[in-house]
Each structure stands twice: as C-alpha cells, then as structure tokens.
Amino acid sequence: xxxxMETMIESPTPNLSIFxxxxxxxxxxxxxxxxxxxxxxxxxxxxxxxxxxSTRSNGEFKIEEKEEEFEFGNEGKKGNMKRDSRDNSLWxxxxxxxxxxxxxxxxxxxxxxxxxxPSFYGVERNPNVFIKMSDLxxxxxxxxxxxxxxxxxxxGSHKTAGSITSRxxxxxxxxxxxxxxxxxxxxxxxxxxxxxxxxxxxxVLEKDQFVHHIDVYLSANGKNSMTKRISIVNSFLxxxxxxxxxxxxxxxxxxxxxxxxxxxxGNDPEGRNMDWDLRMIxxxxxxxxxxxxxxxxxxxxLSNLISILKVLKESYERSQSC
Numbered sequence: 583x584x585x586x587m588e589t590m591i592e593s594p595t596p597n598l599s600i601f602x603x604x605x606x607x608x609x610x611x612x613x614x615x616x617x618x619x620x621x622x623x624x625x626x627x628x629x630x631x632x633x634x635x636s637t638r639s640n641g642e643f644k645i646e647e648k649e650e651e652f653e654f655g656n657e658g659k660k661g662n663m664k665r666d667s668r669d670n671s672l673w674x675x676x677x678x679x680x681x682x683x684x685x686x687x688x689x690x691x692x693x694x695x696x697x698x699x700p701s702f703y704g705v706e707r708n709p710n711v712f713i714k715m716s717d718l719x720x721x722x723x724x725x726x727x728x729x730x731x732x733x734x735x736x737x738g739s740h741k742t743a744g745s746i747t748s749r750x751x752x753x754x755x756x757x758x759x760x761x762x763x764x765x766x767x768x769x770x771x772x773x774x775x776x777x778x779x780x781x782x783x784x785x786v787l788e789k790d791q792f793v794h795h796i797d798v799y800l801s802a803n804g805k806n807s808m809t810k811r812i813s814i815v816n817s818f819l820x821x822x823x824x825x826x827x828x829x830x831x832x833x834x835x836x837x838x839x840x841x842x843x844x845x846x847x848g849n850d851p852e853g854r855n856m857d858w859d860l861r862m863i864x865x866x867x868x869x870x871x872x873x874x875x876x877x878x879x880x881x882x883x884l885s886n887l888i889s890i891l892k893v894l895k896e897s898y899e900r901s902q903s904c
Contacts, residue, residue, distance in 0.1 A: 663675065665717065666714065670717055670720055671703055671714055671715060671716055671717060672714070672715055672716070672717050673706070673712045673713070673714055674712060674713050674714075674715060675710055675711065675712055676711055676712065676713050676866065677711065677866045678711050679865075679866050679867065679868075680711075680713065680864075680865050680866040681705045681711050681713055683865040683866075683868050684702045684705070684713055684715075684865070685705065687835070687865075687868055687870070688702065688865075690834065690835075690870075691834075691835075692828065692832070694824070694828075695824075695825065695828050695862075698821065698824075698825065698860065698861055698862050699861060699862055699863070700715040700716050700718060700861055700863060701715060701716035702714070702715055703715060703716075718843065718845060718859055718861060719845065721857065721859070722845065722846075722847050722848070722849075722857060723847060723848075723849045723855075724771035724847070724848040724849040725769065725771070725845055725846075725847075725848060726768070726769060726770050726771055726799065726802060726845065726846050726847070726848035727768060727769050727843065727844060727845045728765075728767070728768035728769075728796075728799045728843070728844040729765075729766035729767050729768070729781075729841050729842075729843055729844075729863075730763050730764070730765060730766065730841060730842050730844070730883075730887065731758070731763060731764045731765075731766045731839060731840070731841045731864075732762070732763050732837065732840055732841060732842055732879075732880050732883040732884070733758070733762060733763070733837065733838060733839065733840065733877070733879035733880045733882075733883055734753070734758060734759055734762050734878075734879035734882060734883070735749070735750070735753060735758070735838060735839075735879055736749055736752075736753055736758060736838065736839040737749040737750075737838070737839075737867075752785075755785075755786075756784075756785050756786065756787065757787055757788075757789060757792050760789060761789060761792060761882075761883065761886045762879055762880070762881075762882030762883030762884075762885070762886055763883035763886065763887055764784055764785065764787075765779070765783075765784030765787055765792055765795055765796075766781045766784050766841060767779055767780050767781045767783070767784055768795070768798075768799045770798070770799065770802050770803060770848060771802075771848030771849060772802075772803075772805075777803060779795060779798070779799075792890075793890055793893075793894075796890055796891070796894065797894055799844070800814060800815060800894060802848065802851055805851040806851045806853070807851060807852050807853045808898050808899075808901055808902035809853045809902070810850075810851065810852065810853030810856065811894075811895075811898045812895060812898050812899060812902070813853065813856045814846050814856070814858055815891050815894060815895045815898070816895070817856075817858045817860075818844060818858070818860055818891060819888060819891050819892065819895070821860045822842075822860070822884060822887060822888050822891070823888065825862070825884065826881065826884045826885070826888065829876065829877055829880060829881055829884070830876065830881065833871060833874060833875055833876040833877065834870060834871065835868055835869065835870060835871060835877065836868070836869045836870075836871050836875075836877045836879075836880070837862070837865070837867075837868055837877060837880050838867035838868070838869070838879075839864065839866065839867050840862065840863070840864050840865055840867070840868065840880070841862075841863050841864045842860065842861070842862055842863070842887075843859075843860065843861045843862075843863045844858075844859075844860055845858060845859040845860070845861075846858040846859070
C-alpha cells in the first residue's frame with residue numbers, strides 16, 4: 583500500500599490553471615544528427631554519411647564521430663545501445679528486471695496495449711543483460727522524438743530507506759511529484775542538425791516551463807504548420823486515452839520510472855507526412871498489483887499530460903482560425 587505522502591502526491595486530479603502560461607520557443611543546445619541519445623529509449627536518430635556530432639564544451643562546440651553506438655541512460659548510469667546490422671533492430675543494455683518484464687509480465691498485458699510497446703525479439707546475457715527490440719525510428723526519414731517519464735515516484739521496492747528519501751526529495755524538486763511526470767528530453771530535426779533538450783534540463787523544469795517544452799516539441803520550435811500540430815496532437819491523444827482507460831479499468835500493474843515515447847516525422851513541417859508513433863518504454867520497475875489498486879502516480883501523469891495536449895490543441899485551433 584502507498585504511504586500517506588505517496589497518496590497525496592499521486593492524486594490524479596489535474597490543475598488546468600497551471601497550463602495558461604504564455605508559450606515561448608527557445609532551446610537549451612543544438613546538436614547535429616549523429617549524436618548519442620540524451621535519454622533512455624528504444625530509438626535512434628537516422629544517420630547519414632555526412633552527419634557530425636556537435637556537443638557544447640566550455641561554451642564552444644566540438645565535433646565527435648560516432649558510428650552504430652549510442653549513449654544509454656539507466657538510473658543515471660551510461661552504457662551503449664547498439665544496432666544489429668542484420669535487421670536494424672537495437673540491442674539495449676538493461677537490468678535483469680526489464681528482461682523479465684519482456685519475458686513474462688508482457689504476456690499478461692492485453693494485446694491492444696502490448697501493441698504500444700516496442701517489439702521484443704529476445705534476451706542476451708554475456709554476462710551483461712541486453713534485450714533486442716525494434717528501432718521505433720526506422721519508419722521515419724528524420725525523427726522528432728520526446729521522452730516523458732511517468733508517475734510520481736522513481737524508486738523501486740529494492741531501494742533502501744535512505745535511497746528512497748533521496749529520490750523523493752529529487753522527485754519533488756522536479757515536476758515528478760507535482761505533475762506526475764517529468765521531461766526526459768526531445769530531439770527536433772532541422773536542416774543543420776538536431777535541436778536537443780536534454781534529460782538533465784528536464785529535471786529542473788517548473789510547471790509552466792514543462793508546458794512550454796511540450797509546445798516546442800509539437801511545433802518544432804514554431805516551424806510546423808497548425809494543421810500538422812493539430813493532427814499530431816489528435817493522434818497522441820487518442821492513444822494516451824486508450825492507455826488511460828486500460829489503467830483505470832484493468833489495474834494489474836504499477837509502472838515505476840517508466841516513460842512514454844513520442845515520435846513523428848520531422849522532415850515535413852507543412853504536414854504532407856503525418857506519420858507518428860507513441861509507445862510505452864523502459865520497464866525496469868514494473869510490479870503486479872492486487873485488490874483492484876490503481877497506479878495512481880502514472881494516472882496522475884496521464885491525466886495532466888492529456889490536459890496539457892488538449893489545451894495546446896485548442897491554442898493551435900484558435901491560431902489556425904485567425
């Protein structure tokens with residue numbers, strides 16, 4: 583059972599007043615297309631032979647070369663996510679618990695929800711644990727992607743009391759406790775490369791800043807047409823509401839420190855290509871629950887996320903009608 587503090591944090595009621603902020607557009611850094619991923623996910627940006635990596639160092643950019651090797655973050659630890667050249671799938675380093683989720687618990691999720699997870703092809707232990715999964719970016723020419731970590735807590739049951747206290751304090755400094763979700767970064771394609779908002783930047787966002795960066799992602803920093811923004815938001819909302827209905831009515835699992843990954847085609851701001859995807863990812867801390875308990879922390883995040891997208895959609899529709 584959740585503690586009193588957890589119950590207070592996990593209240594699923596959204597507060598729409600925090601979403602009335604003026605939406606401006608700015609970026610934290612710029613990076614070109616061959617960069618390692620700034621957050622844990624099941625995708626990689628499309629690479630071409632002339633792409634270079636730009637990373638900021640002491641106020642200046644430096645160039646690095648990367649080939650078929652990607653940064654991976656798991657609870658603050660870094661590793662490599664590698665592409666399998668035989669079928670363009672990805673090998674993701676993970677904890678044994680995530681491998682067990684794919685091997686066992688995933689089979690207990692209804693098919694219409696399991697379709698919203700990355701395709702799973704197997705586990706390798708040598709001795710580190712890797713899971714083989716689909717590259718969700720493969721269908722896109724240039725992928726605009728965003729990672730939102732869901733829920734009001736980020737610690738699993740294996741953590742010590744001291745570690746839980748530390749995690750709780752960090753969570754409450756971010757939007758994890760207040761919104762039930764935290765921004766873990768986005769990539770937006772531009773001709774000169776990818777504009778990136780990092781996972782670390784997301785940890786320090788206030789509520790109004792969180793909404794602003796959702797708008798930056800959906801609008802591609804103001805470059806996407808209103809038609810494209812509205813179409814993408816409608817698609818995302820439809821899938822999020824299916825996930826929300828499942829969690830409300832068939833509560834079987836608690837997803838801790840799990841994310842929702844948003845993707846759409848970034849090489850078409852006018853909206854001729856409306857291709858998109860949305861997946862649930864990162865399952866190192868998934869637990870079965872009983873007695874009709876619900877994952878209130880995740881539901882709080884879903885409710886607020888859906889509310890934010892609806893507010894932004896209304897804003898886009900008003901701008902389109904002007």
